[in-house]
């Protein structure tokens with residue numbers, strides 16, 4: 347479902363070139379569960395933003411569901427980002443003036459659901475991450491782990507078929523982490539595709555395949571189940 | 572060096588009262604190394620903000636170095652926050668328009684150092700967290716783990732005697748985490764006081780005492796060395 351050829355993202359700063367993603371060929375099948383690991387600064391978030399259609403590559407091709415992303419219209423891209431893909435950001439990226447509930451509802455507005463449907467799906471997603479008592483809080487009125495869980499709920503609320511999660515458990519205690527990984531497991535068994543960035547080996551073991559990045563390139567790609 | 576009696580922080584939302592910190596008596600000696608653990612939302616960050624003099628309690632007393640914080644002048648409080656305490660925030664709290672180097676220099680301006688001294692201390696702190704090649708980047712041009720390391724460097728640059736670190740390794744791979752914990756270890760052996768919030772048992776083991784919070788109260792307090 348995801349196919350990249352020679353994918354590159356280069357930043358130019360002054361006379362320096364930073365090859366955040368330095369030529370990645372990757373093929374991820376429908377229903378796969380991949381963990382993406384690698385040192386700080388190795389290009390994981392940059393790569394995730396490229397495959398989430400949230401950023402454009404400097405070079406290389408990226409096909410999603412067989413279609414070349416660079417040839418898609420704005421409507422098609424918006425559809426991919428909001429309906430097909432659920433993205434959990436490493437730094438959460440919640441809107442500060444909206445409540446947790448409103449933040450989770452946001453992608454559902456693009457999906458064209460009625461207000462009643464949106465409310466019901468958003469409430470359900472917040473319940474899945476154990477945040478029902480906090481749904482009217484704004485991000486500044488939430489703990490770090492609670493904000494992370496709102497970001498997770500927002501990614502899952504629209505039932506996307508591809509889940510891209512960038513370090514979704516970094517601010518969570520182990521009990522809550524395991525709960526979240528359980529939710530993701532269920533989504534995987536329902537046939538969805540999961541790509542998860544993590545630094546923690548205890549989280550990576552939930553995946554079926556682990557890809558290691560270093561300096562913007564794939565260093566290792568192994569099956570673990 | 573840190574003493575709290577019946578410390579409370581209550582948030583009122585509508586007709587609901589949230590007891591984020593619900594009566595904490597804690598005594599931390601000079602040179603101690605304490606890990607603070609507990610579930611998401613149990614009050615760890617709120618407690619850290621209170622003892623870091625970044626927030627005022629709803630009730631209770633807090634003594635730092637024998638002095639009652641509620642009787643301190645603004646100057647004395649500013650001195651405590653910028654010179655005595657180094658604080659690593661859970662969500663980094665970097666200024667987006669400043670470079671990594673400028674962000675790290677910020678607390679040193681309060682300390683009244685000359686521009687040359689500030690530059691040298693800031694560069695040294697960034698080198699300790701392995702970020703020299705990135706010191707002219709702004710936060711938006713840094714990876715999650717790099718931003719976390721800037722936040723750490725900023726906390727350490729002014730050689731504070733009390734280090735309050737709220738989940739300082741959440742976004743770091745294990746190699747970098749161990750490096751950072753090594754730096755903190757050295758600071759501890761130099762006689763500084765360390766209080767570290769963490770969810771990870773592998774990080775908590777560096778401490779000599781572990782305090783567990785639950786629902787804003789101390790649930791357990793044990794020596795581990």
Ligand SMILES: Nc1ncnc2c1ncn2[C@@H]1O[C@H](COP(=O)(O)OP(=O)(O)OP(=O)(O)O)[C@@H](O)[C@H]1O
Nearest residue numbers: 487489490491492582591611612613614615616617
């Ligand atoms: N401004 C606020 N208004 C209302 N409630 C708040 C506010 N700030 C924090 N809270 C609540 O206080 C509780 C404690 O928050 P705190 O940030 O201290 O938790 P924590 O232990 O650091 O959690 P985490 O491990 O997720 O970072 C949470 O339930 C949170 O929702």
Ligand SMILES: Nc1ncnc2c1ncn2[C@@H]1O[C@H](COP(=O)(O)OP(=O)(O)OP(=O)(O)O)[C@@H](O)[C@H]1O
Nearest residue numbers: 357366386387388389390391392712714715716717
């Ligand atoms: N806008 C930018 N300008 C310049 N360099 C950038 C920019 N954004 C990212 N970088 C650099 O690209 C590299 C890869 O960043 P990326 O965020 O993908 O790393 P990462 O693997 O997610 O790291 P972490 O584990 O710390 O989150 C880093 O070295 C970073 O400094």
Ligand SMILES: [Mg+2]
Nearest residue numbers: 391436714715
């Ligand atoms: Mg990242």
Ligand SMILES: [Mg+2]
Nearest residue numbers: 489490616661
């Ligand atoms: Mg916290």
